[in-house]
Amino acid sequence: ELHRIPHPPHRLPFLGDVLGADRRTPLQDSMRLARRLGPIFRRKAFGKEFVFVWGARLVADLADESRFAKHVGLGVANLRPVAGDGLFTAYNHEPNWQLAHDVLAPGFSREAMAGYHTMMLDVAARLTDHWDRALAAGRTVDVPGDMTRLTLETIARTGFGHDFGSFERACPHPFVTAMVGALSYAQRLNTVPAPLAPYLLREASRRNAADITHLNDTVDALVRARRAAGGDGRGDLLDRMLETTHPRTGERLSAQNVRRQVITFLVAGHETTSGALSFALYYLARHPRVAARARAEVDRVWGAAATPGYEQVAKLRYVRRVLDESLRLWPTAPAFAREARQDTVLAGEHPMRRGAWALVLTPMLHRDPEVWGPDAERFDPDRFEARAVRARPPHVFKPFGTGARACIGRQFALHEATLVLGLLLRRYELRIDPGYRLKVTERLTLMPEALRLRLERRTPAS
Numbered sequence: 289e290l291h292r293i294p295h296p297p298h299r300l301p302f303l304g305d306v307l308g309a310d311r312r313t314p315l316q317d318s319m320r321l322a323r324r325l326g327p328i329f330r331r332k333a334f335g336k337e338f339v340f341v342w343g344a345r346l347v348a349d350l351a352d353e354s355r356f357a358k359h360v361g362l363g364v365a366n367l368r369p370v371a372g373d374g375l376f377t378a379y380n381h382e383p384n385w386q387l388a389h390d391v392l393a394p395g396f397s398r399e400a401m402a403g404y405h406t407m408m409l410d411v412a413a414r415l416t417d418h419w420d421r422a423l424a425a426g427r428t429v430d431v432p433g434d435m436t437r438l439t440l441e442t443i444a445r446t447g448f449g450h451d452f453g454s455f456e457r458a459c460p461h462p463f464v465t466a467m468v469g470a471l472s473y474a475q476r477l478n479t480v481p482a483p484l485a486p487y488l489l490r491e492a493s494r495r496n497a498a499d500i501t502h503l504n505d506t507v508d509a510l511v512r513a514r515r516a517a518g519g520d521g522r523g524d525l526l527d528r529m530l531e532t533t534h535p536r537t538g539e540r541l542s543a544q545n546v547r548r549q550v551i552t553f554l555v556a557g558h559e560t561t562s563g564a565l566s567f568a569l570y571y572l573a574r575h576p577r578v579a580a581r582a583r584a585e586v587d588r589v590w591g592a593a594a595t596p597g598y599e600q601v602a603k604l605r606y607v608r609r610v611l612d613e614s615l616r617l618w619p620t621a622p623a624f625a626r627e628a629r630q631d632t633v634l635a636g637e638h639p640m641r642r643g644a645w646a647l648v649l650t651p652m653l654h655r656d657p658e659v660w661g662p663d664a665e666r667f668d669p670d671r672f673e674a675r676a677v678r679a680r681p682p683h684v685f686k687p688f689g690t691g692a693r694a695c696i697g698r699q700f701a702l703h704e705a706t707l708v709l710g711l712l713l714r715r716y717e718l719r720i721d722p723g724y725r726l727k728v729t730e731r732l733t734l735m736p737e738a739l740r741l742r743l744e745r746r747t748p749a750s
């Protein structure tokens with residue numbers, strides 16, 4: 289029943305709607321189309337037709353878990369050679385999803401999170417040392433680069449007791465280069481017709497194979513070291529993967545599956561959080577009044593304590609709103625796919641066959657004027673005041689996806705990001721070049737391009 293769904297007017301045979309499309313920014317292209325075509329639309333490329341949905345009413349219906357489930361397609365499916373049946377890329381029917389979910393979920397409990405807090409503080413101290421040195425030398429700081437160093441070290445340390453030495457390197461760690469390569473390749477695969485990919489992307493696919501080998505080798509070395517040490521990551525994710533048996537069936541994750549989970553967590557656990565922190569720092573630098581209010585909250589809640597305790601992080605309500613509002617405008621994992629579990633009708637209007645699927649365009653859902661008002665493009669953390677949140681319908685804010693397959697690392701990411709924003713606000717004033725125009729880079733996840741800030745050391749209010 290696709291004929292009822294609008295699409296762009298000029299379509300080419302075979303090439304579809306690629307005219308005027310920029311292959312480096314497929315997401316932002318889709319946002320432009322969304323504005324023109326409305327809450328549900330089709331987009332065709334290379335013989336494949338994709339349905340995009342972003343209207344709040346339609347997305348709320350797609351969130352109904354009894355009729356829809358996660359669809360592993362496009363970007364996610366392209367990551368299967370890297371992450372196989374790891375949590376993020378597993379098909380719903382694969383038994384390893386439930387097994388790994390049940391084994392790993394306690395690794396994200398409140399109790400486990402409180403255990404990660406001190407390690408997160410250690411890594412954050414490496415960031416502030418790095419920034420203090422830049423400040424002393426009169427240099428600006430590379431925000432996305434440094435946030436990526438921070439979040440990679442945080443997940444490596446809390447998850448696997450590993451240190452990539454990111455802050456001691458001038459260039460990214462080879463693991464990061466390989467990972468970014470694999471992510472970019474997965475995105476590029478969507479921009480060429482599948483049968484032609486081996487020819488058009490011959491060189492790139494060779495590099496991709498090398499990247500995947502590098503990822504596997506890094507992870508295998510890490511697991512070997514842990515096994516040789518006989519465990520004792522003190523209950524980190526890797527210990528859980530190696531030692532925990534399923535509470536009911538007594539089953540364990542296989543060695544092959546552990547490798548896939550480690551890669552999954554190293555990748556899923558840092559890119560998106562790094563982007564979220566980078567966008568939040570961008571908005572804080574652009575909105576000095578918001579920054580002043582957030583800073584005042586940090587001073588009030590943390591007082592003179594040298595480092596905040598675990599409980600003191602969630603108390604930064606306003607800082608958390610800044611983060612939420614940044615994730616509203618630029619949800620760094622900008623789309624997720626939903627498929628019909630059986631023949632059904634979407635929102636009483638669009639018939640869908642079992643297995644048919646649609647992509648939820650999160651940045652546009654987060655800008656739907658019917659929910660967020662005519663000024664949806666404006667940055668305003670007060671949209672996340674408790675009263676305002678209660679006044680909105682459910683399923684209108686989805687940076688972490690939805691349902692059983694929603695992000696397992698949500699609390700982890702929010703704790704880490706709130707903690708780091710608090711520490712940075714307390715220590716520095718953030719200055720942005722007034723000529724900087726926000727440009728968003730895409731490599732499956734989103735990142736503010738070439739964002740640099742100038743720091744001023746602040747004397748904390750006593």
Ligand code: HEM
Pocket residue numbers: 358364375376377389443552553556557558560561564619620621623624625686687688689690692693694695696697698700701
């Ligand atoms: C799943 C976003 C941080 C691990 C997801 C999904 C989204 C998402 C949208 C669902 C994808 C889909 O439906 O296809 C984010 C954002 C983050 C973040 C925006 C940061 C701001 C993290 C962290 C970890 C993590 C820190 C690990 C420590 C995962 C995993 C899944 C997932 C393993 C797959 C869950 C499953 O299917 O069972 N994330 N994520 N994420 N995320 Fe995150």
